[in-house]
Amino acid sequence: EPEVTQTPSHQVTQMGQEVILRCVPISNHLYFYWYRQILGQKVEFLVSFYNNEISEKSEIFDDQFSVERPDGSNFTLKIRSTKLEDSAMYFCASRLTENTEAFFGQGTRLTVV
Amino acid sequence: SQQGEEDPQALSIQEGENATMNCSYKTSINNLQWYRQNSGRGLVHLILIRSNEREKHSGRLRVTLDTSKKSSSLLITASRAADTASYFCATDRSYNTDKLIFGTGTRLQVFP
Numbered sequence: 001e002p003e004v005t006q007t008p009s010h011q012v013t014q015m016g017q018e019v020i021l022r023c024v025p026i027s028n029h030l031y032f033y034w035y036r037q038i039l040g041q042k043v044e045f046l047v048s049f050y051n052n053e054i055s056e057k058s059e060i061f062d063d064q065f066s067v068e069r070p071d072g073s074n075f076t077l078k079i080r081s082t083k084l085e086d087s088a089m090y091f092c093a094s095r096l097t098e099n100t101e102a103f104f105g106q107g108t109r110l111t112v113v
Numbered sequence: 114s115q116q117g118e119e120d121p122q123a124l125s126i127q128e129g130e131n132a133t134m135n136c137s138y139k140t141s142i143n144n145l146q147w148y149r150q151n152s153g154r155g156l157v158h159l160i161l162i163r164s165n166e167r168e169k170h171s172g173r174l175r176v177t178l179d180t181s182k183k184s185s186s187l188l189i190t191a192s193r194a195a196d197t198a199s200y201f202c203a204t205d206r207s208y209n210t211d212k213l214i215f216g217t218g219t220r221l222q223v224f225p
Contacts, residue, residue, distance in 0.1 A: 045213065098211035
C-alpha cells in the first residue's frame with residue numbers, strides 16, 4: 001500500500017543550525033502539507049503546497065521556514081536557524097485532491113539543543 | 114477559536130467494551146477525518162466522513178456526523194488492548210482552505 005515516508009525519523013541539532021526534513025509523498029498525490037506536534041500538544045498546521053507553490057501558511061511558518069519540491073518525488077521543509085521552541089514532531093502529509101483522505105508520514109522528531 | 118475539540122480527553126476501558134469519542138467543531142466543513150496516533154508515532158488515517166453523510170463504518174469503527182450540531186463521534190466496538198492510542202478528529206473547512214484542523218485528541222487506554 002502506498003505510504004508517505006519521512007526521513008530522518010529523529011534529528012538532533014544545535015540551536016541556530018539549519019535543518020532539512022524530507023518527505024516522499026504518495027506518488028499520484030497533488031496536495032502536500034507540513035504539520036507539527038509539540039510533545040503532548042495538538043497537531044498544528046504549518047503549510048500547504050499545491051501546483052509547485054505555497055497555497056497557505058500559518059503564523060508559525062515565518063521567514064525561518066521554507067518548503068521545496070525539488071523533483072517529482074521529494075517535498076522538503078527547511079528551518080534556516082533553529083530555535084529551542086522548534087523542537088517537535090514534524091509530519092508530512094499528502095492527498096490526491098483537497099477533499100480526499102490526507103495520509104501522514106511517521107514523522108521526524110526534531111530536537112534542538 | 115478552536116476548531117475541533119474532542120471529549121473525553123482521556124478514556125479508560127476494559128478489553129471487549131465499546132469506546133466512544135466525540136468531536137465538536139465550529140465552522141462549516143466539507144468532511145471530517147479521524148486519525149489514530151500511537152504514543153510518539155505517526156498519524157494513521159482511520160476514516161473520512163463527508164458533510165452529506167451521517168454515518169460510516171469501517172470494521173469495528175463507526176463514525177457519525179451531525180452537521181446541525183457540528184459534532185462527530187467515533188465508536189470502537191469490542192475494543193482490544195492494541196486500540197490503546199490517541200484519537201484525533203480533523204476537519205476540512207468548506208471555504209477558502211484545504212488544510213486540516215485537528216482537535217485536541219482523546220487518549221484511549223484499553224486494559225487487557
